[in-house]
Amino acid sequence: MNILNITWKEIKVSFRDYHTFILMLAFPIILMLILGSALSNNFDKKIKVDNVHVIYKNSASQAVFSYFQSFIKEAKVAGIDFTEVADGINGRDEVKENHFTAFIEVTDKGLTLIGSSQNSIEESILQGMLTAFADKYNLAAAVVSVDPTKVSTVLASSTKHDYITEHSLRSAKAPSSMDYYAIAITTMIAFYAALYGMGLLREERVKHTSIRLLAAPIRKSEIFLGKIIGCVLVNLICVAAIVIFSHYVYKAEWGSHIGLVFLILISEIFLAVSFGLGISYMVKSHEAARTITTLVIQLVSFFGGAYFKIDHPTGIFKFITDLSPLTWVNQAITKIIYNNDLAAVVQPVALNMGVSLLFLMIAIISFQRREGL
Amino acid sequence: MKVLEVKNLTKKFDGFIAVDNISLSINEGEIFGLLGPNGAGKSTTINLIAGLLRSSEGEIKILGKNNMKHSRYTKMNIGIVPQDLAIYEDLTAFENVKFFAGLYGLRGTELTDRVQEALEFVGLLDMQRAYPKNFSGGMKRRLNIACAIAHRPKLIIMDEPTVGIDPHSRNYILQSIHKLNEMGCTIIYTSHYMEEVEEICTRISIMDHGKVIAEGTKEQLIAIITNTKDIWIEVKSVEQIDIEKIKEINGVKTVSLDKNVIKINSEIGINNLNNILLYLMNQKVEIGSLEEREPNLETVFLTLTGRNLRD
Amino acid sequence: MEFWMIFSKLILLGYLVLRFIHVTDRNIPWIIFSLLLYLCINILYYIVKQDRMKRGILFLSLVQILASYYMVQSLFILLLPLNLCEIFPFQNKNRFMILILVFLPLLPLPNDLAFQYGLVAALSFIIYMMFMQFTARLQMQEAQLDVMRKNLQKVTRILNENNEFIRQSEYTFKLEERNRLAQVFHDKIGHTMTGALIQMEAAKRLIGSDQKKALELLQNAINISNMGIEQIRITLKNLKPPIEQIGINRMKLFIEEFSAKHSLSMPFIYKGDMERITPIQWKIIYENLTEALTNALKYSEATMISIKIHVLNTMIKVEVKDNGVGVQKVKKGIGLIGMEERTASINGKIIVDGTNGFSVTMLIPIQGTM
Structure with a gap:
C-alpha cells in the first residue's frame, strides 16, 4: 500500500513537471520527424524507378539490338531512362561520377552491367530486369532452334513490371525510414529513463522530502520499490504515447504483436532505470554520475543505431554494437514486427532483466548500507 | 511520563564527532528547546531521534521504546518539521499533506479529515487546492508544519521552523506551537533565535560543538552566570538621593551614582523595582528613564563559550 | 584466515592443471600463460594492503578469468566463483547477494561445464561463508580483547595517578602546614615568649632590691604569656590556610x-x-x-x-x-x-x-x- 502511495505520487509529480514532456515526448517526436524525413534516402525501398538513369553502348548486331530496344521501351514504362552513350564519352566514368545509375554494354555475346556502388538498390533492380530480359532472349534462342514459329509467342508474353517482388521476398514488409526511426527513437527514449533513474533518490534529497520519507514508519525498501515502479511507469507512459503518436501521425509500422513489443520496451526501461540508479550509487558526486550516464546513453544510442542505421557491422565494430542494449532491443522488435518472430522476445527481455538485477543489486547494497536515501 | 530519553548519544561522521555523548530527558507536555549556533549538532541530534540516522553510540527511547528496535512504533508517534522546506512543489497543499499522512497508515475518509484538520490548523484550508510554488515563504513554512502533524504525533520535532519568514507568519507559527502543546503534544524545538526559545520553551538545552553544555529552565540557565541584574535609573537631580537608603531595600546588592544615573545591582527573583521607585518618588526625584538589564540566554551562551549564537 | 582462501584457490588450480593435462589442446602455451597470470594476479591480491588497490586487482582477476574463458579454455570459468565471492566485504547481510552473483554465470554456460561450475560455485560459496564467519568471529573477539586491554590499562593508569595525587597532596599539605606553623611560631609566638622571658629574667634580678617593680614585671610577663597562649589558640584555629x-x-x-x-x-x-x-x-x-x-x-x-x-x-x-x-x-x-x-x-x-x-x-x- 505504501509502495502504491509512493508510486502514485511519483507519477503525479513527474507529469506535472513540464521538463518531462519536453524531454520524453516533444524531443523524440521531433527527432523522429527530422531523422525520419531527412535520412529517408538511406532507405531505398520507396525509390521511384523513374529516378534510374542508365547509359548504354551498343556494339551488337542489329538483330540483337532490336530486342534490346524493345526492352528499353518496356523499361521506360517502368520509369527507367536509357541514353545511348555519346561519342568520346567513357560510360564507366559517367557512372563513376554518378551521373548515371549504370552503364550497360550490349554486344552479341551478351550484356555487361557496370553499376555505381552508391545506388545499390537501383542497380539490383536493373540487374533483375536485365537477367529477366537475358533469360527470355536465351529462351527465345532455344525455341528458335527447335520450333521457330513459336518464337513470337515467347516474345509476346510480356515481361512483368514488378521486378522487385520477383527478386526480393523480404521487401514486401521492410521498414521505411519513418518505421525504422519510430522504433529506434522510441527505444532510445526508453533508455533515457536512465537519467530519471539516476536522479530518482537524489531528487528526494534535494527537495529534503527524504527526511519525511525516512521519518515515516515505512521501510526503506518500500520507498525504493515505490519510486522505481513509479519511474518505470512514468517512462512507460511516455514511451506508449510516442508509440501511439508515431503510429497514428507518422504512420509508423508497429506490427500486430504490440503486447510483445511493449514487453521488450518495459524490460528496457527497467534496465535503464536500474542502470541510472546503480550509477548514482556507485559514483559519489552527482555531476560525475550525470556525465557517465549521459555518455553511456549517447554511446548506447549511437551504437544502437538510433541516429543512423548500422547495416551489417563486422569485426570489432559488430562487437561494440552488440554491446548496446538498443541493438538487442531494436533487432528483436524489428523481428517481431516484420518477421512475426515471436521467440525473439525472449533474449532481449532476459538480458535486460539480468543486467537490471545486477545494477539493482549494487543499488540495494549501497542503499541498505547508506544512511539516509 | 518520559516522552524522550536519550542516553550517552554519540554520532560520528568519518571521525568528525557531530554529537558528543549527550543525554536528554523530556517529559510529556514540555516544549523543549535546543539552542545553539549553526553546526552545534542540533539537527544531527534531531535526525538521530527521528531515526533518520543511526547512532554511533548510545540509546534513544521514545515513549519508553528504543527507536531502532521499535522503529515503527516510535516513528508513528513522531512528527518532524525539517529545517528546510520538505514539500513537493508539483503537488497541491492538500496532496502534499495527504501523501505524507498516507505513509502513516491513514486511509479513506479518515485520511481526508485529518489532512483538512491539519491544513485548517495552519490556516491553509482555503488554499488546499493551490500549488506551493505560488505560496509565500510563511505559507510554505506552515504547509511544512501541516505535513508533520496530520497523523497526530505525540512528539513533534521542529527544526528551525521560522527561518527566513515575515514576523506575522512567525507569530502564527509560535502560536500554533503553543496550541499543539495545549492539545497534548510534546515539542522539541531547535533554533538559534534566542528570543523564540526564551519565549516558548519550558526547558532548554544549550548545545555547542556537539555537546550539551547547560540545561534547565530559562531562569536556571541565567542563574548559571549570575544571580543579579542591573537597574539603571536616569534622574533629573541627585541631591535628595541617599544611596544608603536604596541599599537597604530588599534584594539590592550595590548602588552607585554615575553623574545623574543611579546604577543598582539587584538580585534576580526579588521584585523590588516598586520599592525603589517608591523611594525615589517620596524623595520627589524626577525620573528620566529606566532600564532593566537582565541577562538573557544569548548572554549565557556568550559567557560560557565566548562566542555568539549567531555568527 | 587468508591462508584458507589461498589454499582453496590452489586446489582449484590443481584441478584445472590435471584437467588440462588430459585435454589435448594445441593451446598449451596460452593455457600455461593464463594459469601463471592468474597466479600472479591473485598472489598480488593478497600482498597488497590498500583496500582500493585490492579491489582493482580483484577486478583485474575477474577480467583475466573471463578473457581466458573466452579466448583460451572454457574451463577457466571454474576459477570465477571464489573471486566473485571476494568482491563482497565481510558482511553477513550480503549472503544472498553473493549466492546469486556466484551462480549468475551459470546461465550462459554449456551443460557439461555448467555442472562443474555449479559444483565449484557451491563449494566456493560455502568455503567463503565459513571463512567469513570465522574471520568475523575472530575479529570480534580480538576487538573485545582490545577493549578489555585498553580498559585495564586505563584503570591502572587512573589508579596510579590517583595514588600519586594522594601522596603528593598529603605531602603538599604537610609542607604548607609546617611552613605556616613555623612562620607563625617564629613571627608571633616566638617574639611573645622572648618578651615574657626577658621580663621574667628582669624580675628575678629585681626581686631582692625592688619587690614592687619585680611584681610589676612578673605581671607583665604573665600578660604576655597569656597573649602568647591566645595567639597559639588563634594560630591553631586558623591553621588551615585559605x-x-x-x-x-x-x-x-x-x-x-x-x-x-x-x-x-x-x-x-x-x-x-x-x-x-x-x-x-x-x-x-x-x-x-x-x-x-x-x-x-x-x-x-x-x-x-x-x-x-x-x-x-x-x-x-x-x-x-x-x-x-x-x-x-x-x-x-x-x-x-x-x-x-x-x-x-x-x-x-x-x-x-x-x-x-x-x-x-x-x-x-x-x-x-x-
Whole structure:
C-alpha cells in the first residue's frame, strides 16, 4: 500500500513537471520527424524507378539490338531512362561520377552491367530486369532452334513490371525510414529513463522530502520499490504515447504483436532505470554520475543505431554494437514486427532483466548500507 | 511520563564527532528547546531521534521504546518539521499533506479529515487546492508544519521552523506551537533565535560543538552566570538621593551614582523595582528613564563559550 | 584466515592443471600463460594492503578469468566463483547477494561445464561463508580483547595517578602546614615568649632590691604569656590556610614559569570568587591546563595563549585560548579524551573550538548549586 502511495505520487509529480514532456515526448517526436524525413534516402525501398538513369553502348548486331530496344521501351514504362552513350564519352566514368545509375554494354555475346556502388538498390533492380530480359532472349534462342514459329509467342508474353517482388521476398514488409526511426527513437527514449533513474533518490534529497520519507514508519525498501515502479511507469507512459503518436501521425509500422513489443520496451526501461540508479550509487558526486550516464546513453544510442542505421557491422565494430542494449532491443522488435518472430522476445527481455538485477543489486547494497536515501 | 530519553548519544561522521555523548530527558507536555549556533549538532541530534540516522553510540527511547528496535512504533508517534522546506512543489497543499499522512497508515475518509484538520490548523484550508510554488515563504513554512502533524504525533520535532519568514507568519507559527502543546503534544524545538526559545520553551538545552553544555529552565540557565541584574535609573537631580537608603531595600546588592544615573545591582527573583521607585518618588526625584538589564540566554551562551549564537 | 582462501584457490588450480593435462589442446602455451597470470594476479591480491588497490586487482582477476574463458579454455570459468565471492566485504547481510552473483554465470554456460561450475560455485560459496564467519568471529573477539586491554590499562593508569595525587597532596599539605606553623611560631609566638622571658629574667634580678617593680614585671610577663597562649589558640584555629591561596598562586606561578620557559605571552585573567573552587576542581583545572598548554605548544604555532578562570554563579569557566592556526574539524586525540574524562569526573564539560585559533573551555558546575 505504501509502495502504491509512493508510486502514485511519483507519477503525479513527474507529469506535472513540464521538463518531462519536453524531454520524453516533444524531443523524440521531433527527432523522429527530422531523422525520419531527412535520412529517408538511406532507405531505398520507396525509390521511384523513374529516378534510374542508365547509359548504354551498343556494339551488337542489329538483330540483337532490336530486342534490346524493345526492352528499353518496356523499361521506360517502368520509369527507367536509357541514353545511348555519346561519342568520346567513357560510360564507366559517367557512372563513376554518378551521373548515371549504370552503364550497360550490349554486344552479341551478351550484356555487361557496370553499376555505381552508391545506388545499390537501383542497380539490383536493373540487374533483375536485365537477367529477366537475358533469360527470355536465351529462351527465345532455344525455341528458335527447335520450333521457330513459336518464337513470337515467347516474345509476346510480356515481361512483368514488378521486378522487385520477383527478386526480393523480404521487401514486401521492410521498414521505411519513418518505421525504422519510430522504433529506434522510441527505444532510445526508453533508455533515457536512465537519467530519471539516476536522479530518482537524489531528487528526494534535494527537495529534503527524504527526511519525511525516512521519518515515516515505512521501510526503506518500500520507498525504493515505490519510486522505481513509479519511474518505470512514468517512462512507460511516455514511451506508449510516442508509440501511439508515431503510429497514428507518422504512420509508423508497429506490427500486430504490440503486447510483445511493449514487453521488450518495459524490460528496457527497467534496465535503464536500474542502470541510472546503480550509477548514482556507485559514483559519489552527482555531476560525475550525470556525465557517465549521459555518455553511456549517447554511446548506447549511437551504437544502437538510433541516429543512423548500422547495416551489417563486422569485426570489432559488430562487437561494440552488440554491446548496446538498443541493438538487442531494436533487432528483436524489428523481428517481431516484420518477421512475426515471436521467440525473439525472449533474449532481449532476459538480458535486460539480468543486467537490471545486477545494477539493482549494487543499488540495494549501497542503499541498505547508506544512511539516509 | 518520559516522552524522550536519550542516553550517552554519540554520532560520528568519518571521525568528525557531530554529537558528543549527550543525554536528554523530556517529559510529556514540555516544549523543549535546543539552542545553539549553526553546526552545534542540533539537527544531527534531531535526525538521530527521528531515526533518520543511526547512532554511533548510545540509546534513544521514545515513549519508553528504543527507536531502532521499535522503529515503527516510535516513528508513528513522531512528527518532524525539517529545517528546510520538505514539500513537493508539483503537488497541491492538500496532496502534499495527504501523501505524507498516507505513509502513516491513514486511509479513506479518515485520511481526508485529518489532512483538512491539519491544513485548517495552519490556516491553509482555503488554499488546499493551490500549488506551493505560488505560496509565500510563511505559507510554505506552515504547509511544512501541516505535513508533520496530520497523523497526530505525540512528539513533534521542529527544526528551525521560522527561518527566513515575515514576523506575522512567525507569530502564527509560535502560536500554533503553543496550541499543539495545549492539545497534548510534546515539542522539541531547535533554533538559534534566542528570543523564540526564551519565549516558548519550558526547558532548554544549550548545545555547542556537539555537546550539551547547560540545561534547565530559562531562569536556571541565567542563574548559571549570575544571580543579579542591573537597574539603571536616569534622574533629573541627585541631591535628595541617599544611596544608603536604596541599599537597604530588599534584594539590592550595590548602588552607585554615575553623574545623574543611579546604577543598582539587584538580585534576580526579588521584585523590588516598586520599592525603589517608591523611594525615589517620596524623595520627589524626577525620573528620566529606566532600564532593566537582565541577562538573557544569548548572554549565557556568550559567557560560557565566548562566542555568539549567531555568527 | 587468508591462508584458507589461498589454499582453496590452489586446489582449484590443481584441478584445472590435471584437467588440462588430459585435454589435448594445441593451446598449451596460452593455457600455461593464463594459469601463471592468474597466479600472479591473485598472489598480488593478497600482498597488497590498500583496500582500493585490492579491489582493482580483484577486478583485474575477474577480467583475466573471463578473457581466458573466452579466448583460451572454457574451463577457466571454474576459477570465477571464489573471486566473485571476494568482491563482497565481510558482511553477513550480503549472503544472498553473493549466492546469486556466484551462480549468475551459470546461465550462459554449456551443460557439461555448467555442472562443474555449479559444483565449484557451491563449494566456493560455502568455503567463503565459513571463512567469513570465522574471520568475523575472530575479529570480534580480538576487538573485545582490545577493549578489555585498553580498559585495564586505563584503570591502572587512573589508579596510579590517583595514588600519586594522594601522596603528593598529603605531602603538599604537610609542607604548607609546617611552613605556616613555623612562620607563625617564629613571627608571633616566638617574639611573645622572648618578651615574657626577658621580663621574667628582669624580675628575678629585681626581686631582692625592688619587690614592687619585680611584681610589676612578673605581671607583665604573665600578660604576655597569656597573649602568647591566645595567639597559639588563634594560630591553631586558623591553621588551615585559605585554599584559594594555594590554588591561584600555584596557578600564577606555573603560568609564569611556562611563559618564561617557552617565551610565550600568556595573559592570565581571573574573575569572581576563587574561594568557591574546591581542591579537587583545582587539581583537574591544573591538569587540564597543563595538557592544553602542551597541545598548544605542539600544534598551534601560537605566540600567545590566554588563560581565563571565571567563577560564575553556579559554574566555573576555564578557558585556554591561543592565537595559532586552529583546526577546522577537531579530531579527538588521547590528550583531549583524557581532559574530557577528567572533567566529566566532576560533572564538567569540555568544549573545543578550532575555528578562531584554538580554544579549550572547561565548564565545571560549582558543587551544591546545581
